[in-house]
Amino acid sequence: MKFQKRIEKEFEALRGGTVPHVKLDNDTTSHAQQRIWTVTIEGAESTLYEGEVFKLRFRFPDKYPLESPEVMFVEKPPVHPHIYTNGHICLSILYEAWSPALTVSAVCLSILSMLSSCTKKEHPPDNDKYVLQSSTQSPKSTSWMFHDDRV
């Protein structure tokens, strides 16, 4: 991987625990080189998700950070209007608005911010149709329509 140095720096930053509410999952902590990381995020205080812990799976393509990592919730995704029950997340920076200036930490903070600004826990209106058609695919294969989520 051409950008191994970058991945290692990002890994150290996360392992150092400097990002509030974000930490590397135990099974990831010893392997900077591995292409799949599990990151846990915790809902912020005074939000609908306070105290809830969620797991995000990051899968790094060969071309990371020129291309976005594949990011989705695993196990039990948050109930949120932009998060599908199969773990896929509708957030533009994970897809066409991805930039090499972003990092794993920046992505986690955007997702946390998306959770924090939520006013009603509900599934996306087209959840059933979407999940039926895309559950075995990578979220990066979806053609997303974005609205106001450029957080």
Add this chain to the structure above:
Amino acid sequence: MSSPPEATGESADAPQQQEEAFECGVTPQANGHVDDYSILDHHREVRKEVEVQPLVGPVEPLDGLENEYADNPSFLPKIRALKKQYGGIRRVCKDGCCFYRSYLYGLFEWLLRHRSQIDEYINLITESRKQLEAAGYTESTVDDFYDEFLDQLKLLRESATGPSELETTFQDAGVSNSLVVYARFLTGTHLKLHAPEFEPFLTTHASIHQYVQTEVDPMWVEAEHVQIIALTSVLKVPVRIQYIDASDTAEPAPLTFPEGCGADEEAIHLLYRPGHYDVIYTKTTDNQEGGKMADGDGQQATNGRQA
């Protein structure tokens, strides 16, 4: 066109997206729209096409361009007018990075013709790093791209990259895209650090910061005039862009950036057709560059590529 269609940076289209029934997710077919899953298949096709196109091609005569528009009476006179002044075109991949890649290619060629200025450029890039940090680009995200840009300038200085190697360098996706990323960061930095100058020109973005985040930093978003002004202000070598479109004028419309630079200054020449930039070569440049063109042809033959 650049792929995927949503990523072409046509911010004028944004209001249309906001009219969709769903804030997020795929557009349902029942709503009277084309099913997004079939659009997706089309995107994949376009993407495949883009992936087989080399990031930069060899220099070709403009005749090819004329043939391309043979059935288009509004473009044809402009291409014929262009042929009086220009002798060659180097096609650049239509991946949304075409302005940055074309300009950088032109810049590296310009440096090969002005070798005494390579050191100055190495200094300029070295100094730019602090500016990037001041604009909020973090060290860990900048390093790889900064190193690559500097390494490539040093290869020019050491003559390890000459005119004939440049094409190979820019066809290597890792190198070529890293140079583009650094150019995007330089552009974003200039815009952020000169926000008051640029903010009055924003139409669909609330701030320069937001503009950079959505229109400059992401890899496959096309450059608009604002980016062109910013990047040429940083890298200083002027660019002369010949615009041709379907309007009924007989001549291409030229614009030079940064504005106000002398017409006699040696510029990088680009051709703009709606949605896309390529590098073009004036007949005088071709003459000056006799050796270079011959090298290019030689390489073309060994690679077995056809113009």
